[in-house]
Amino acid sequence: TQLLEQSPQFLSIQEGENLTVYCNSSSVFSSLQWYRQEPGEGPVLLVTVVTGGEVKKLKRLTFQFGDARKDSSLHITAAQPGDTGLYLCAGAMDTGNQFYFGTGTSLTVIP
Amino acid sequence: NAGVTQTPKFQVLKTGQSMTLQCAQDMNHEYMSWYRQDPGMGLRLIHYSVGAGITDQGEVPNGYNVSRSTTEDFPLRLLSAAPSQTSVYFCASSNEETQYFGPGTRLLVL
Numbered sequence: 001t002q003l004l005e006q007s008p009q010f011l012s013i014q015e016g017e018n019l020t021v022y023c024n025s026s027s028v029f030s031s032l033q034w035y036r037q038e039p040g041e042g043p044v045l046l047v048t049v050v051t052g053g054e055v056k057k058l059k060r061l062t063f064q065f066g067d068a069r070k071d072s073s074l075h076i077t078a079a080q081p082g083d084t085g086l087y088l089c090a091g092a093m094d095t096g097n098q099f100y101f102g103t104g105t106s107l108t109v110i111p
Numbered sequence: 112n113a114g115v116t117q118t119p120k121f122q123v124l125k126t127g128q129s130m131t132l133q134c135a136q137d138m139n140h141e142y143m144s145w146y147r148q149d150p151g152m153g154l155r156l157i158h159y160s161v162g163a164g165i166t167d168q169g170e171v172p173n174g175y176n177v178s179r180s181t182t183e184d185f186p187l188r189l190l191s192a193a194p195s196q197t198s199v200y201f202c203a204s205s206n207e208e209t210q211y212f213g214p215g216t217r218l219l220v221l
Binding site for chain 1: 115144151153154155156159170201203208209210211212213214215
């Protein structure tokens with residue numbers, strides 16, 4: 001059983017469209033991270049959120065941590081082909097250094 | 112800085128063979144970890160280390176051993192490979208804020 005569930009699992013959209021990816025859990029996390037992974041490479045950290053309700057922006061990407069610190073969302077505005085990749089969320093619990101990864105969302109942006 | 116390096120990039124094993132996946136980092140990070148990535152399951156933690164001489168189990172440790180004799184190196188050993196261990200393996204090292212991942216080792220067990 002995955003601690004963090006992501007939806008949707010696959011997403012294919014046209015360039016210029018907006019999209020939102022969700023990361024949900026029944027557990028509380030002390031922090032939550034979002035990564036992007038390109039084929040044949042390791043994940044690369046995009047952002048870390050630590051406070052319930054926190055919103056962070058990275059150019060066209062907006063990340064939000066849920067008020068109860070159980071869920072998070074990633075919103076991309078005006079998607080570009082360069083946004084194509086696998087998006088992973090990962091949560092850390094208060095009890096240790098372990099990060100639990102979500103199931104991943106594979107995004108394809110069609111030119 | 113090379114960051115996190117992993118060798119080999121690809122490996123094919125027969126059931127029952129043993130091998131070691133190498134991981135090294137040059138960022139002087141205390142925390143290192145090994146994950147496996149399977150379709151539809153994200154990354155799952157195998158083992159991790161909070162410093163030289165200290166290791167602990169993650170979510171899926173069975174069939175794998177690790178050691179941490181130096182800060183730089185964190186090898187992962189498969190004692191007797193099984194087809195269920197076919198996967199992509201990632202090593203990561205981290206400071207307090209960021210995990211840095213290696214490029215991965217693709218392992219096929221026949």
